Amino acid sequence: MQETQPAGAIAPRDPNVVMQLSRMGSFHQSRLSFMRILLRRLKRENWRFERHAFQIDANGVGHAVYTAHGPDHSYSLVAFAHDLPPEMRSDRVIATAWDATFTLFDGIPTDDDITRLGANIPKQEAGRVTDRELSVSRANRSVRLFEHVVSRLAAGEQPELATVNQVGYLMRTTAVYGSGKLGAADREYTADRPEFKAPFQIEMLSVYLTRAFVLDLVEYLAQARAPDTAVKIDPDLRRRFGIGNSTGLGMAPYLLNHPALISNWISARENALARVRSLPTASADAVLAFRQIAARAQLHARAWHSEHPLQIKKIAQLQSDMSRLEGHINGADLQTDYPWNRLWLWAEGALSLEGQEQLVSLLMEPYGAMVDDLADTMAADETTVYRIDGSMSVATLKELTEDIYGWALNIDWTSRSAQARVWYVSEEKLEPRLGERFEEPIEPYEQPLCPGRDAARMYADLKGFADGPVAAFLLKHPEHRHVVRRAQIAARYPYAEIRDNTIDATMLPIDLLRAKLAFFGACHFDPRSDRWVRINMFQHAPFPHEIATGNADDWTYPYLESATL
């Protein structure tokens, strides 16, 4: 829910501005990203980590167990490493085997658990897990980098920095299933544990431990190949390896299917921005911290590569935005007269969407003490939020529709381009896909992932319906029930609804993916098409054994001193 602002404070941004796909497709990681929330907690609570098992042979086949001990619970990543022939390392949609498969186990697994998991986890969707398991995931090697690193280490040499930077990770996950999938424990089962209150903490912990396993694995394989000469990776270079992720359309509907949750994510970020913009003055320390993080973000933008034409253009814009920001803040007064609000208002006119949304994240950086508590507001109790208030009047619902879906009421839905696309689920893989309404026989299978069009249809029927309770309207028009629900949720949760056409001919699914992945904390978005993106996670983060002494939060942008490496 939106906060009440003190007098004179800047209000959070208008949902009609924030919830545009092009802007959501320009979001960046921030202090409120889920991986940063996780690492701050691991550090704050002195989590302890140990490797319980590492039974892997020289071919890289076997299993390993990495356990994280928190204040009240322990969690173990159980990793299975496989010897995957190259021809099996296929295109992700039809994959049935992987280089490594994982589960996050609730506690410390017994030998029996390992045997049970060994018969199921490697099969992924074809296997079955229990409520002792909290997630199921898999990863494939980056063939480009993996062999390079093993052979260099085996020869007693460090990997080449340029090659490491080119890829950024040794393995990339292609799915991380949580919350009840394949029989795993539902989120509700663990939601009362403080460490899992914020969203996606189970998945982030799993991926974080996966990164540690993969680095251990590559060093172990080098050692097995050449016991006399092999070396380990230099710790500074080692932290340059993140864990990759390849994400397709399966993730896209999530933002539409969890409106209250998404609203809470975005509200947290928007309230953080509003709090910073509302500061009448800034200390010299805060200004220095901002200048440094802006310089580091510039390095980050320069190190971002993509082969996709759309992203190449966006990266170029961001790089130019970061230079422009540097020029603007150079010598500018950032201490008095609502300095951050002045900077923000300048940015709205001067920077592209990429640059503006990067600035949102940068403005939060010096103010952890003021914004990090918003992480506690990002969860949502979705077990009650779906209920419809049937006593609302038809007139009120009509007004709500005009307010929330005004943009959609202005679209000509008879035009082919306005509803060119259909979201559907494929029979074969049971995963969401996007098709062409006027070219494929898929319309009968359409999923309700086009709230704008559906709201416009509802509005047409509302206009001709006598005033009275919505209950009567719904009895007559059950086909509008899902939109009534959405409208009522959006009335209570300001950022619940995307204010854009999700079935338009020009819609880019990668915008949806980016918005979600940015909240995870992902960097270096690299679209492989308009509906499939690769990212890097936890790059530069301290490893579990470094958390206690290392910097658990200030790792997401490259450090200035290493800029020339």
Place this chain on the structure above:
Amino acid sequence: MNWSLNEIESLAKKAARGSGLCWGLAEEAGKATRWLCAMGYPGADMLAGLLEQNDGIAYELLRPQDTSAANWTTAGSSLCPLITGAALCDLAADLASGREITLGHTSCPLLLYPYVAAAADMTGAALSLSWPGAVLTRCQGLSFVDADTDADLLIPAAESVSVAVSAEQRGASLRRVYRGNVGAQSADKLGFFANRTYAPDTPESRLAGAGAGLSDND
């Protein structure tokens, strides 16, 4: 087999949609099925039976005809609890202020309970749902069940069902569970209905639809 509640809700929603319900009603059917399973009842089995029974029957023959009346009846042979439950919950404020509603012949009346419980939770009123042999009461976030046998609760249909404000909590309160059981036959039936929501694959859709096609072997 032992299922997560998310799996049950997801399959139930798709099956309800596949059987012909609108998306909004199907979403709530998924929630209702999950709710019954969390109470320890075979909600998914009950849903499977209901969907099979009502397959192909038009909405107009399953819904209550006049919800302003004290007695709700349908133009068909039996009220559908998924549609009727949603209609009851939409009148939560009326129920909370003391309006009593009697339903005529209703299929699987236990499936009404999650909707009545939601109405109670939304309004803060204590509401009871009853038919001969069973009384369920929702009060202050707790569920109380009074029935001689499970069979009384799980009946395939009741001639008459009442919903009213409740002055007393009868029976034992239930503790929620986090897993559900779905019989193999029921899982197959629900899978059959859910399958109607999936588009058959074509070589084109396999590549274009998911956006893959580029090698991941690099």
